[in-house]
Amino acid sequence: MIFTSERTGDDDGYGDTSAIMMELASQEEGYLGMESARNTEGQGITVSYWRSLDDLRRRKANTEHLLAQRAGREKWYTRYKVRIAQVQREYGMNDA
């Protein structure tokens, strides 16, 4: 799953919720890993890897539940986009 976003200036509850979401993800069935980067202009990309689309769907339901309990994405992001994509091939250098 590719999550691209632009942050608002509002940090209220963000770091906390973000940490909980990463913790929950890492405990979920089918979770393979996550990579995240945000530059100084507030543009961010988080990619999380899952074994199957079913695992990702379950994860999505749990995420929405947590966000509904808290302020939700509208408070922290001016815009965001979620892309569900299936990895076809991978290669690299010095990668774990």
Next chain:
Amino acid sequence: MIFTSERTGDDDGYGDTSAIMMELASQEEGYLGMESARNTEGQGITVSYWRSLDDLRRRKANTEHLLAQRAGREKWYTRYKVRIAQVQREYGMNDA
């Protein structure tokens, strides 16, 4: 295409080559867009979007050619990984 990487401290030729690569990509057939973020620890993610795998393959050949002419990735990155993934679905908020 998802490109995740970690930079070396070596900037020699990097900004220049990076700009050329982005410019070339934007002119290529099937190019849909690009998003990039790098955090202060040097962890970076660039996602580029292409109409088809064939468009991406042509792009790859041109990229490798340019990198072979210049110092190449080994100089600028301590590690990197390329993932070719097919977008299945997308949704979001306030996205262009």
